[in-house]
Amino acid sequence: MTEEKSAEAPGQEGIVLPPARKVPAGFRCGYIAVVGRPNVGKSTLINRLVGEKVSITSHKPQTTRDRALGVLTREDAQYIFVDTPGFQSRYKSGLTHYMNNVVRGVLTDVNVVLFVIDASGWKGADEEVLRLVPRECSVILVLNKTDEMKNRDALLPLMALSMQKFPFAAIVPTSAKKGTQCEELLTEIRRHLPEDGPYYDPDLYTDKSSRYLAAETVREKAFRLLGDELPYGIAVTIDKWEEDERHANIVATLLVERESHRPIVIGEKGAKLREISRLARADIEQMLGKPTHLEVWVRVRRGWSDDARALKTLGYS
Numbered sequence: 414m415t416e417e418k419s420a421e422a423p424g425q426e427g428i429v430l431p432p433a434r435k436v437p438a439g440f441r442c443g444y445i446a447v448v449g450r451p452n453v454g455k456s457t458l459i460n461r462l463v464g465e466k467v468s469i470t471s472h473k474p475q476t477t478r479d480r481a482l483g484v485l486t487r488e489d490a491q492y493i494f495v496d497t498p499g500f501q502s503r504y505k506s507g508l509t510h511y512m513n514n515v516v517r518g519v520l521t522d523v524n525v526v527l528f529v530i531d532a533s534g535w536k537g538a539d540e541e542v543l544r545l546v547p548r549e550c551s552v553i554l555v556l557n558k559t560d561e562m563k564n565r566d567a568l569l570p571l572m573a574l575s576m577q578k579f580p581f582a583a584i585v586p587t588s589a590k591k592g593t594q595c596e597e598l599l600t601e602i603r604r605h606l607p608e609d610g611p612y613y614d615p616d617l618y619t620d621k622s623s624r625y626l627a628a629e630t631v632r633e634k635a636f637r638l639l640g641d642e643l644p645y646g647i648a649v650t651i652d653k654w655e656e657d658e659r660h661a662n663i664v665a666t667l668l669v670e671r672e673s674h675r676p677i678v679i680g681e682k683g684a685k686l687r688e689i690s691r692l693a694r695a696d697i698e699q700m701l702g703k704p705t706h707l708e709v710w711v712r713v714r715r716g717w718s719d720d721a722r723a724l725k726t727l728g729y730s
């Protein structure tokens with residue numbers, strides 16, 4: 414006999430998940446937090462492991478501003494990934510403070526922590542994040558971006574050094590970009606999950622709404638297209654969402670912090686903004702599976718990344 418039970422996602426008190434189905438013998442299920450300093454490849458890794466686009470990725474740090482759940486259901490396990498923003502200590506804005514709290518909150522209540530660093534070696538910022546990780550957790554160290562390593566012999570000493578820093582349950586070198594060793598990583602994670610679940614419907618891969626994912630898609634395209642010109646203070650709101658069975662009509666706004674940022678985002682004769690909209694529309698259309706009309710506007714909202722009320726409106730608190 415199996416018990417019917419529901420569970421709350423870590424740090425999401427009040428959100429009651431659907432009741433678990435029958436637990437097949439030996440089935441394992443649990444929460445896995447993915448942490449690490451900005452830009453080490455956490456979102457890319459989750460997307461690779463889950464096999465769906467859950468979290469947006471870009472070459473600029475601090476892309477992930479919120480938790481995102483990615484769920485992978487296999488015959489013998491359900492993996493529920495909790496993405497976290499890169500831990501930040503350099504800039505002391507309200508947004509950074511909020512993000513650091515998200516990281517701490519997530520770590521207290523998961524079954525496994527994947528601690529991701531760049532396989533090129535430990536940096537000061539990695540050590541800072543490591544200080545947040547409770548010792549009693551099962552922590553797997555992921556040495557990511559091995560495809561960029563010129564000398565793979567450096568891996569062994571790096572592993573030895575890492576064990577001196579923390580009692581990691583395992584160390585797995587991966588390339589999230591190429592998918593190398595990701596299957597091995599899943600096997601290792603499963604070992605540390607409790608026999609339980611599944612908590613989620615196996616068809617589901619994220620708990621985020623289409624609206625949220627659409628906003629993230631617009632933000633991702635802005636990050637990609639603007640490259641180094643991009644001011645960090647950029648956010649996206651969805652102002653209109655009309656959808657029926659045959660098509661969708663969406664209006665989104667890109668919020669920038671300063672008047673001088675507006676022309677950067679718009680580009681010459683509107684070229685940048687048109688390209689952002691075109692690329693985002695294609696992805697959103699694919700996600701929704703129906704023809705989609707997307708309109709993107711640019712608005713200035715001064716100091717939004719340091720303004721508690723603005724952060725709340727944008728869903729960051």
Ligand SMILES: Nc1nc2c(ncn2[C@@H]2O[C@H](COP(=O)(O)OP(=O)(O)OP(=O)(O)O)[C@@H](O)[C@H]2O)c(=O)[nH]1
Nearest residue numbers: 452453454455456457474475476477499588589590
């Ligand atoms: N070469 C290589 N690049 C990678 C790999 N994994 C991620 N990247 C790249 O590293 C950059 C950052 O990846 P993200 O997945 O956004 O990193 P993140 O840790 O989630 O970043 P934050 O959201 O800022 O915390 C992107 O340009 C990725 O394409 C990898 O295994 N190899």
